[in-house]
Amino acid sequence: MNDLPAPLRSPVLARAGGAAYLLAVALLFGGAPRASGTVHGIGALLAASLLAGLLRRNPPAALALALLGSTAIVAARPNAAPADLPAAAYQGQFLAYLAADVVLGFTVATRGRRAAAVATAVSCSVQLLVIGVFAHGDNLTVNLLISLLATVAAAIAGLLGRERREHAVALRAQEVVEAVSAERLRIARELHDLVAHSIGVIAIQAGVGARIIATRPDDAAEALRTIETTSRETLAGLRRTLVSLRQADDDDPSLSPTPGLADLERLAAATGDAGVRVELRRTGERRPLPAEVDLSAYRIVQEALTNVVRHAGVGRCRVTVDQGDTELLVEIVDDGRGPVPRGGGSTGFGLIGMRERAALLGGRLSGGPRPEGGFRVAAHLPLPVRTAVEVR
Template identity: 75%
Template structure:
């Protein structure tokens, strides 16, 4: 179908070339310009061959028909200009879509042919003016093609940047999830393993409890890892359902697991407890989980307190302990505080973490809440 249009174009050019000699150059040029519309399909599929056909047809129309004796030089040049106008349009498309080297060759060939034909068939003093007009028309088409190319390349670069940023954000999200989930469990397992190894001969009952805690924590961690991997492998949201993500409703279970590691956790709730958006609920849970992990690993204390305040406009989570405290920037806690700050920043909240004047360490996260949510997660 594409090349059928090209064949019809050549047929139309043949009719124009063999037409009545009394027709003016303007009529021949307009006919060539209209006939070039038949090359639209070929221009999309094969711009360079289409440019060659347009250049051949336009040149044949300009050179072929005999000039009427009564035709003015201006009318003759109008025919030349209209004939090559289609070539300039195709040339602009070539510049916009083809590689740089083929585009430069196409521009050079088109300019040479038009300059040669204009020079041979211009009338008297019109040679310079006609050549200048043809050059300006070609420059305009090439400029339009270059602008279209730059716009397309800029859009492609933006899409590439967006994809890269999305990939980076997803990698950071996965890293935070894995760190918050694994670090807490591994910390508890390490402590329980140490306790079990010390009392396995003198206190077998406590050793069995430590081993039971290690088994339960390991199974829970394995379940969380499996849930994460399954969610990553899901091709779409309609895939098989997985276990729900943890939230503030699971804080008591988290506190119990932390107590098995030797740190008793006192949980306090205040305000109007209500269903929260999934991202806020999960982030609040992960912040508490990471803070408790740091207490177990670094504080050197046997107790801490978790305060959760459900305000009208924000959710406040505070974890305090009376242990050894720590550095204000949290550099000694690896990526834990970094992950917490990233979570809070993504939700537009505020996180503060540092030693307390009276001793110990405090982590406070304030997460803004949307309007009252009546639908549970």
């Protein structure tokens, strides 16, 4: 029942379905009094499909309506039928309760154990009581037995359905745990491959430099340069790994390319669609950026624009990207009222997340109200030193 189309989940349509079911039941025993009980029973079973929306939202209410409709058909048959109607026409009138049994099965499958037990007891009691009143002669025992078996079968089918669903949920949870474990092992291998060799080189060069620093200063200086280069490369690799882990929930590299500052125009257009016009300014020499810097700068702008849309209450803002030789400056400024503090005075986790991104790259981020009004977020992200080949 969780896979029902969205329209059937509407509360209005659910109530309309319940009313349509009652109308269908009224037409069944009011419009064709000479029809056999079997025809009425099958009609009640088909009419139960109108309860699909209500069954999705409120199974106990759907079961109550199904029991009410089935009982109405059974109880009205003798009074509505002409006196000359043959007794055979009454045979099968209790088939109407099959509709209630179907609803009972779904109720047991989707509700808790206590609610399922109560629903089964109520359904069984109502059916046995009504059959005991309106069945006569040899048909009494047979109809009581059939009703009891049908109720038990519906409850068992519901239990099997619930166990199957719970088993599927458990399997999915197990798959998630196994996926997390596999990802941890992959990360451990990646970090080991990334760090172990570099740390070994650093340790060796540090030992060599310590021994020859007094007698061979030039060689010692070369060892220190090797340590510096290796350390920077290792740190950059660690940062890339950490950034990729932080972004695992936002972007799946196998499905879409990683966004960067080249995508700011598209982000500005999307923000404009949300009601805030973005003035985008770019200064400095535009050159390829390290992937982790490019991604983090984009995410900082994205989060800041999200805060403007949600909290600033203003129709425009300005985004400035200044790409220098050693630093990337990203600034987002608006003239609005700024974030609305929560109960404890905190403005949420947006600024915290942006500061973490900047700190992860060795940069800094500031954010707060402007003296002239509005709010300003500025991120300073360090860039690698350009080599002679890049400058040339």
